[in-house]
Amino acid sequence: MSKKIGDVILDVQNISLRFGGVKALTDISFNVREHEIRSIIGPNGAGKSSMLNCINGVYTPTEGTITFRGKTFDHMDSHQVATMGIARTFQNLALFKGMSVLDNIMTGRNLRMKSNLLMQALRIGPAEREEMAHREVVERIIDFLEIQAYRKTPVGQLPYGLQKRVDLGRALALEPQVLLLDEPMAGMNVEEKQDMCRFILDVNDEFGTTIVLIEHDMGVVMDISDRVVVLDYGKKIGDGEPEDVRNNEEVIRAYLGTSH
Amino acid sequence: MFYRENGQFKTSYQADQQIFPITQDRWGVLLIVAFAFVGVPFLADEYMFRAILIPFLIMALAALGVNILVGYCGQISLGSGAFMAVGAYAAYNWFIRIDGMPLIVALLLGGFFATLVGIFFGIPSLRVRGLYLAVATLAAQFFCDWAFLRIKWFTNDSASGTAAVADLQVFGLPLDSPLAKYLFCLSVLVVFGVLAKNLVRSAIGREWMAIRDMDVAASVIGIRPMYAKLSAFAVSSFIVGVAGALWAFIYLGSWEPAAFSVDRSFQLLFMVILGGMGSIMGSFFGAGFIIVLPIIINQVLPFLGEIAGVSVSTAALTHAEQIIFGSLIVWFLIVEPHGLAKLWSVAKQKLRIWPFPH
Amino acid sequence: MGFFLETLFGGLMAGMLYSLVALGFVLIFKASGVFNFAQGAMVLFAALAMARFGEWIPQYLGLENMLLANLLAFAMAAVVMFVVAWLVELLVLRHLVNQEGTTLLMATLGITYFLDGIGQTLFGSDIYKIDVGMPKEPLMLFESTFDGGIMINQEDLVAAVIAALLVAALSLFFQKTGTGRALRAVADDHQAAQSIGIPLNRIWVIVWCVAGVVALVAGMIWGSKLGVQFSLSTVALRALPVVILGGLTSVPGAIIGGLIIGVGEKLSEVFLGPYVGGGIEIWFAYVLALGFLLVRPQGLFGEKIIDRV
Numbered sequence: 028m029s030k031k032i033g034d035v036i037l038d039v040q041n042i043s044l045r046f047g048g049v050k051a052l053t054d055i056s057f058n059v060r061e062h063e064i065r066s067i068i069g070p071n072g073a074g075k076s077s078m079l080n081c082i083n084g085v086y087t088p089t090e091g092t093i094t095f096r097g098k099t100f101d102h103m104d105s106h107q108v109a110t111m112g113i114a115r116t117f118q119n120l121a122l123f124k125g126m127s128v129l130d131n132i133m134t135g136r137n138l139r140m141k142s143n144l145l146m147q148a149l150r151i152g153p154a155e156r157e158e159m160a161h162r163e164v165v166e167r168i169i170d171f172l173e174i175q176a177y178r179k180t181p182v183g184q185l186p187y188g189l190q191k192r193v194d195l196g197r198a199l200a201l202e203p204q205v206l207l208l209d210e211p212m213a214g215m216n217v218e219e220k221q222d223m224c225r226f227i228l229d230v231n232d233e234f235g236t237t238i239v240l241i242e243h244d245m246g247v248v249m250d251i252s253d254r255v256v257v258l259d260y261g262k263k264i265g266d267g268e269p270e271d272v273r274n275n276e277e278v279i280r281a282y283l284g285t286s287h
Numbered sequence: 288m289f290y291r292e293n294g295q296f297k298t299s300y301q302a303d304q305q306i307f308p309i310t311q312d313r314w315g316v317l318l319i320v321a322f323a324f325v326g327v328p329f330l331a332d333e334y335m336f337r338a339i340l341i342p343f344l345i346m347a348l349a350a351l352g353v354n355i356l357v358g359y360c361g362q363i364s365l366g367s368g369a370f371m372a373v374g375a376y377a378a379y380n381w382f383i384r385i386d387g388m389p390l391i392v393a394l395l396l397g398g399f400f401a402t403l404v405g406i407f408f409g410i411p412s413l414r415v416r417g418l419y420l421a422v423a424t425l426a427a428q429f430f431c432d433w434a435f436l437r438i439k440w441f442t443n444d445s446a447s448g449t450a451a452v453a454d455l456q457v458f459g460l461p462l463d464s465p466l467a468k469y470l471f472c473l474s475v476l477v478v479f480g481v482l483a484k485n486l487v488r489s490a491i492g493r494e495w496m497a498i499r500d501m502d503v504a505a506s507v508i509g510i511r512p513m514y515a516k517l518s519a520f521a522v523s524s525f526i527v528g529v530a531g532a533l534w535a536f537i538y539l540g541s542w543e544p545a546a547f548s549v550d551r552s553f554q555l556l557f558m559v560i561l562g563g564m565g566s567i568m569g570s571f572f573g574a575g576f577i578i579v580l581p582i583i584i585n586q587v588l589p590f591l592g593e594i595a596g597v598s599v600s601t602a603a604l605t606h607a608e609q610i611i612f613g614s615l616i617v618w619f620l621i622v623e624p625h626g627l628a629k630l631w632s633v634a635k636q637k638l639r640i641w642p643f644p645h
Numbered sequence: 646m647g648f649f650l651e652t653l654f655g656g657l658m659a660g661m662l663y664s665l666v667a668l669g670f671v672l673i674f675k676a677s678g679v680f681n682f683a684q685g686a687m688v689l690f691a692a693l694a695m696a697r698f699g700e701w702i703p704q705y706l707g708l709e710n711m712l713l714a715n716l717l718a719f720a721m722a723a724v725v726m727f728v729v730a731w732l733v734e735l736l737v738l739r740h741l742v743n744q745e746g747t748t749l750l751m752a753t754l755g756i757t758y759f760l761d762g763i764g765q766t767l768f769g770s771d772i773y774k775i776d777v778g779m780p781k782e783p784l785m786l787f788e789s790t791f792d793g794g795i796m797i798n799q800e801d802l803v804a805a806v807i808a809a810l811l812v813a814a815l816s817l818f819f820q821k822t823g824t825g826r827a828l829r830a831v832a833d834d835h836q837a838a839q840s841i842g843i844p845l846n847r848i849w850v851i852v853w854c855v856a857g858v859v860a861l862v863a864g865m866i867w868g869s870k871l872g873v874q875f876s877l878s879t880v881a882l883r884a885l886p887v888v889i890l891g892g893l894t895s896v897p898g899a900i901i902g903g904l905i906i907g908v909g910e911k912l913s914e915v916f917l918g919p920y921v922g923g924g925i926e927i928w929f930a931y932v933l934a935l936g937f938l939l940v941r942p943q944g945l946f947g948e949k950i951i952d953r954v
Contacts, residue, residue, distance in 0.1 A: 110509060125499065134497050138509035140490040149482070155301070361747075426928065430931070602770055606766045610759055620748055621737070
């Protein structure tokens with residue numbers, strides 16, 4: 028695979044996160060290069076989702092900084108993060124259950140909609156054209172994810188696998204530079220996983236989107252990642268190419284659960 | 288058989304996203320609106336206008352406003368009565384104090400001031416939700432109750448504390464007959480209905496629904512909760528304020544603050560719950576239901592009482608209303624939380640495949 | 646100064662009544678996560694029941710002993726409240742398990758209207774008296790320190806003592822008994838509690854029964870003081886700000902919040918009222934609660950509300 032992996036686009040430095048007495052993350056540092064697929068793995072409760080939440084602005088780290096494209100922040104504001112081009116999916120599917128698939132993905136376009144309230148109420152000229160232009164973009168995403176038949180269905184009525192695709196679609200609607208995927212294949216069968224892998228690889232290939240991926244399925248991780256970070260009990264215990272990490276003793280111990 | 292979409296292909300996104308994409312729906316609504324404007328005036332008598340149609344139209348407008356806030360944006364509000372009051376008293380003061388103030392401008396100004404108050408009392412929604420937000424809106428309700436009662440300036444220093452308007456006219460046409468009032472209210476409702484429907488299916492509507500469904504996720508995709516929530520309060524209060532002004536000017540003629548008490552707020556909330564939260568049609572269903580039901584009870588119960596040989600007092604009728612309303616609210620919440628509007632759309636679904644059962 | 650203290654005590658006593666109603670809110674919320682808007686309607690319903698039973702028992706059973714008649718009336722009213730609790734669980738709560746808080750809140754709004762209507766249909770809608778033999782003459786205290794002394798209502802004093810006993814009993818119940826522990830588990834997480842075998846339905850019936858008895862005590866005291874009439878049901882609306890102030894999950898919060906609101910209302914009415922045309926009582930409690938919502942939504946003693954993604 029000849030893929031141009033660029034410079035460091037996202038740099039996480041010495042991030043610690045504490046909830047009262049619970050240390051969710053301790054002194055985590057790693058970086059992500061542009062256009063690569065970076066996986067974060069680790070046993071349950073290792074702090075992987077918390078890490079994404081810090082990057083995303085949902086949690087504020089107790090210590091440490093995050094640098095994105097050269098700008099350093101000690102905490103991220105979720106709105107700002109979206110405008111900077113970082114999008115994410117959620118482990119527990121934070122979809123808008125009351126809305127259709129089409130509307131859910133359209134909400135991802137909201138950042139780019141410029142017409143004001145009055146123009147939307149009157150639905151004339153510029154407002155109408157803008158709505159149609161964004162609808163086209165969303166339809167391309169729907170085609171890409173092969174969910175055309177469900178576009179008007181309320182998301183709450185769809186099976187889990189399809190809901191996950193809608194979650195991905197909504198993140199893609201932001202046209203992000205970095206895509207944070209939180210266990211996108213959880214609860215899927217083999218075919219669904221293959222489809223999802225295909226989508227992720229296509230997004231990375233066609234649009235050059237940098238992917239940060241939390242995943243439990245080792246086969247998938249070893250197959251598609253360029254580099255891997257391993258967390259355990261909130262600490263980093265491995266960082267490097269898939270092969271190196273697979274043979275790392277500490278990582279093996281963490282997963283097999285011998286003495287800590 | 289009749290209600291099928293067969294053969295209706297949309298060739299542009301624009302066509303797909305119209306207000307009524309199904310041809311039968313479009314014709315149906317146009318027919319109903321035409322009937323409302325042209326047919327009803329011939330069929331309805333003065334009592335029907337006064338007691339049923341005019342209050343229905345104005346309450347439907349108010350319910351529409353409340354539905355935007357509660358149904359689409361998920362912000363519970365028990366202060367709608369207060370916003371109606373602000374609309375009414377603001378419009379009143381502009382109307383009375385400035386010579387030659389056109390009625391429509393006064394109504395819009397009423398809505399505008401209701402918007403300001405609505406945004407102010409909507410600020411707590413940025414911090415709290417659910418019951419806590421309900422308490423904040425109740426603060427608005429009781430504060431306004433007091434303000435319009437005690438601050439004499441609002442009622443033009445009248446001795447009795449009542450406000451009254453007379454000689455209303457629109458574009459030179461007097462609004463004195465029930466028919467004229469009916470047509471005026473109908474026009475206002477249709478205009479606001481279209482604007483509201485446009486809003487809820489465009490970007491801002493999706494933002495409102497996103498906040499309702501999951502506000503944490505909404506902020507992660509770049510929606511600003513503050514803008515979404517306050518805009519919901521603003522738009523909702525504007526509509527409710529105009530409805531309040533209409534209620535005062537056109538339906539009541541002369542009014543006291545008690546017309547906009549907390550009972551009114553509850554009534555509006557019930558309309559939205561029963562009619563269907565997050566549905567424009569639902570607001571109309573709910574308003575109709577709640578306006579018409581007491582009238583039905585008032586006719587039917589004494590009739591039943593006569594058969595049973597029991598006399599039914601007016602107090603008993605009020606209590607019966609309370610019992611029936613209370614039960615209906617609970618029943619709907621359990622059986623069909625999406626209200627009458629959902630029942631209606633289920634009926635339409637069945638109609639689409641009629642005469643086949645499934 | 647004497648006048649200030651009098652107003653203060655008057656406020657404390659009024660506050661105690663708010664606290665009793667707020668207590669009912671807190672109990673149900675702690676145990677079921679439901680905010681029971683119908684608490685005020687329950688107070689009215691219970692008071693009506695007690696008032697009418699108090700009339701009917703001497704009438705139909707010829708019981709002359711006031712104390713016995715009242716005790717019997719109280720017991721019967723309590724039974725009625727148990728029936729209400731059981732019916733609410735059976736017909737409403739069971740079908741709304743794990744629905745959103747807003748839905749449950751609106752369901753209790755429906756219950757409010759229902760109870761109002763049916764209470765007045767069953768028991769009548771005039772003004773009734775509850776006579777439990779509370780001393781009505783005011784007490785004069787501190788006559789030596791202040792000129793003329795400070796007037797305190799004996800009835801209020803007795804009410805305060807009853808309320809204090811009730812709170813103590815409830816606190817013991819929650820902390821020391823197995824049922825109390827189960828109630829706290831259910832308040833935390835319905836599904837988790839179910840999964841360890843706690844019978845959700847029975848717990849809810851129990852908690853609504855307890856709240857019903859609290860409502861009865863509150864209704865008895867209010868009714869004895871003010872007469873039993875429809876306006877009693879709006880008492881719920883007056884007590885809402887109390888739970889905001891005190892914290893929705895805190896029993897001591899309900900008490901202290903009630904006292905603060907009671908005192909605040911009286912003091913502001915007497916000392917600020919004349920400047921702004923009077924009638925401040927209508928909104929004082931609510932605006933105070935509004936302030937708290939902006940600054941400290943969980944109230945003085947409540948638990949912080951955390952959202953998880």
